[in-house]
Each structure stands twice: as structure tokens, then as C-alpha cells.
Amino acid sequence: MRTIVVGTRQSSLALTQTNQVIEDLRRICQENGMECEFDVRKIVTKGDRILDVTLSKVGGKGLFVKEIEQALLNGEIDIAVHSMKDVPSESQEGLMIGAVPKRVDPRDCLISNGHVKLDELPQGALVGTSSLRRAAQLRAYRPDLRIQSIRGNIDSRLRKLETEGFDGILLAAAGLYRMGWSDKVSHYLPPEVCLPAVGQGALGIECRKDDDFVLRLLALYNDAETAATVQAERTFLARLNGGCQIPIGAYAEFAWDAEAEACRLKLTGLVGEPEGGRILKETRTGDDPVHLGLEVAESLIGQGAEEILALARE
Template sequence: MQTKPFRIGTRGSPLALAQTYETRDRLMATHGLPADSFEIVVLSTAGDRITDRALSEIGGKGLFTQELEEQLLSGELDLAVHSSKDMPTKLPDGLHLCAFLPREDPRDAFVGRTAKTLMELPQGATIGSSSLRRQALIRRLRPDINVITFRGLVDTRLRKLEEGQVDATLLAYAGLRRLGKHDVPTELLDPVEFPPAPAQGAICIESRVGDPRVETLLAAINHRETYDAVSCERGFLASLDGSCRTPIAGFATCDGEDIRFSGMVLTPDGSSHHSVTVEGRRSSATELGVEAGRQIREVAGPSFFAAWG
């Protein structure tokens, strides 16, 4: 019988906490456990503390996970809840992503102050975004737009928008939905024209390899379709050495036992891009993503990727 509560690690942002409570509630409902079977442990990460610079300048995605992973490895935490798109493709030895919750809507949301849509913005308008992918896609569609780095929690960015610091910003629609802000977007961007980040909209749970007590707990809430789709997208990202320094988009969808993946890489200024689409079996989802990365490298050529250095 479980006597010691499972310790769940999380960042302290409102979105991170909403995702963690969703995870805990699913575990409670699935296993018939009371709330006191779980202890939520809030940690501050370097990515939360440093908000005045782009992630690409200060170390990338690992800044949102390092403190949580250190406590997972030491045994102080049993599991950690993350936004999947924040996860580096290479995890510390001894840790793995063992479960994913059902994916939310993966689209990007445009939030406009002076126009309702990206294409209606006046020439020379300013958009705030910290994502190199979003910046590159904006520049691809609207090279006349001024794009500036715009970091902070969701409410912080919406406040800066309201204050008039920018004309518009982009946010993940999934995060807005989880925060109960369904009505904030003025446009939902077409995922074909404006493809999402790999793993966008998916909550993942990280734990120690070889911990059967935790793996049994989490296996019951793993959403297999999301697991396969995100595994494919992360395979694509890993094959391109993807990080916050590289504008990469990718999205996989499952249909029965088949999976279809579309990916894109762009130059930071959006002036050049390459796309790839592959299909295969869900049982080889990760390998399919890796193959998509190989194909796009071959088409783009080494000089395309050298420009990212």
C-alpha cells in the first residue's frame, strides 16, 4: 500500500501549476487515490528567473528543467511535469519521458491590439515573440513587420501588449486554454501556413528509469496517440540538433496505426525555408521523425544549417 506521497515537481508559473494539477487529478481519478497521496513541489528554474534575454542567449531549453531533473535523480522527486516543447531532446542519463497527457490544440494564437489578424497588421507594426520559430515564420509571411524579443509569463506578455509596448504577440493556444483564456486570441493561425513547434500543446511527465512504482502509476494515464506523435516530432528535432537557437517546426498526426509528419526549417530571417512530409507506422514513430530530419538536411544542404551557428 502507498503510504508515502508521490512527490511531483513543477515550475511555479500559473500554466505549469495548471498542468501539474491536471496530471495529479488524472492520477487520482485513474487510481482512486486521495489528494494527500500526492505532494506538489514547486521549484524555481533558471529559465523562470532570467526573463530579460532570449533563451538562445542564455542556454536554451534546459534552463526550464535542470533543477527539476537534479531532484529527480537524487530521489527528492518521484516525477516532474513539463510542457513537452520545453524539453531538450537529450535527457540526463537515468531519466526518461514516460507519459504524455492527451494533447491540447497545438496551434499558435495571434493576439492583436491594433489588428485582429497577422495579415491585417499595418506595415511596420511591431510583434513581440521570444520564439525563433515564430519570429522566422512571421518574417516569412510579413517581412515588413518589426519583430522584437518578448519574454515572460502569459499574463506579463498580455499586460505588455495592453500597455502598447507592441501591436501584437503570439502565444500557444494550448496554454491559453489551460489557463481559461479561450477568448484572448484574435486569430488562430493555420498550422499549414504557420506550423507549430514540435511537441507544442502536449504535457509530458519525466521520471527515473527503472522505478517500477512510478512507471506503473504513470502508465495508466499515458495517452498513446500523443506519445507516438510527440516521439516522432522529437525524433525530427533530435536529428537536426534542434534547440532554441534554431527555427524548426513540426507536427505529427495519427490515423489508426499510421502516422503522418510534416516538418519545416527556416532561416532566422524567414527568407528561406525547406519542408518535408513523411508517412509510416506508429510503431516506428521516432525513427520516422529521424528520417524526416535526414531528408530535410539532404535537401537543404550543409550551408543552410551552417548559417545557424
């Protein structure tokens, strides 16, 4: 009997996600005659410790995964459950993403006082978000809104909506869905208005490259369609060498291509100025996720994305 130790952040959302993953893996083990049990190990990351500074100012990649990856490398845990949008585009030596389960809703959403939609927020309304990507797109769409940084887990941000004078806050729909709080959503923002973060709505199950038993188990859990869409988005991000200091978004999906008479991968990528003054966006269709991610990135570089990225890094 193999005991698999599962590493996770300790927020209620992270633990909810982890327990769902364990439930799924336990079922897969039973269906495939694999004998294993699971233990949970909670790990505090740098991103969890620093809550009084915006993510873009904390800097660095892997704010929410570095300590968990170190525990994997040390053999203290066997798998790690991450929100894919927190995972740097390049894996640590000796580690890999063994499974990307089926994605849930990738969109951003507005939770507002009075349950009003984005277009119904009053002129000059105060909106909270911890994301430069969301802020830039919101400023481009509604320049009149006042954007203020808001940090913390979902629970604390929802409390701040009630106690700190916000008219609304922006969150990932996936987190609310996983917590069973979808009824709190006032408005789902279409990707045309607010393109999601790379990997948003998807989980990544990370493991050591040399753990054959775990790799075999995770291969049975992987969702090929989600893995392909996330790979396209992450390739796009890697080419632009972006992190949370820069407004970058990407969303890939399988869509019917009437010209090709086939279902193909469609990727939209975005790079924006933090103040929302200039937003570059490109959509391409293809069959190979890596090639498609590079193609969209190169197109935006040709349109001046490198200048925006260089200014943002400064």
C-alpha cells in the same frame, strides 16, 4: 500509502498544468486501487531566472527543466510535469518520460489589439514573440511586420501587449486554453503558416527509471496516439540536434491515407533561417514514429538544412 512529490516550475501556467495532472492521477489511482497522495514542490529554473535576454541567446538545452531533473535524480521529487516543448530530445541518465497525456491544441496563435487576424494587422505592425521559430515563419509570411523579442510568462506578456506598444503577440494556444483564456485569441495560426514547436500542446511526465510504482501509474495515464506523434517530432529534432537557438518546427498527426486506405502518421518538419529568408519544409507519411522522424530530418538535410543550422549556431 505512497506520497508522490510532484516537481514543477512556479508560473501560474505550470501550476495549473500540474494541478490538472494531479487531479487526473488521483482519479486513476482510485479507479485502479492504488493508494497514493500528492505533494507539489515548486522549482525555479535557469529559464525562469533570466528574463532580460532572448531564449536563443541564453543558449543550452533544458533551460526550463535542468534543475527539476536534478531534483528527480536527488530523490527530492518523484515526478516532474513539463511542457513537452521544453524537454530536450535526449533524456538524462536514469530518467525517462513515463507518460505523455492527451495533447491539447498544438497551434500558435495571435493575440492582437482590436482582435484582428494576422492578415489584418496594419503594414509594419509590431509583433512580439520569444521564439525564433515563430519569428522566422512570420517574417517569411509577412516580411513587412516588425518582430521584437518579448519574454516572461503568459500573464506578463499579455500585460506587455497593452503597455509596450505591440500591435500583437504570438503565444502557444495550449497555454491560453489551459489557463481558461481562449477568449483572448484573435487568430489561430494554421500549421501551413506557422508550424508549431516540437511537442507543443503536449505535457511530459518525467520520472526515475527504477521507480516501479510510479511507472505503473504513469503507464495508465499515457495516451498512445499523442506519445507516437510527439516521438516522431522529437526524433526529427534529435537528428537535427536543434535547440531554441535555431528555427525548427515539427508537427505530427494521424491522418487518413487514401492510397493506403488506412490512418497513418503524417509528419511535417521545418528548418528556417532566423530572418525568414529561407524556409525548408518537408512532409512524409509512415507507420513507425522513429523511422518517420529520421526520414523527414534526412530529407531536410539533403535540401541544405545543415548549412542553415551551422550558420545559426555561429
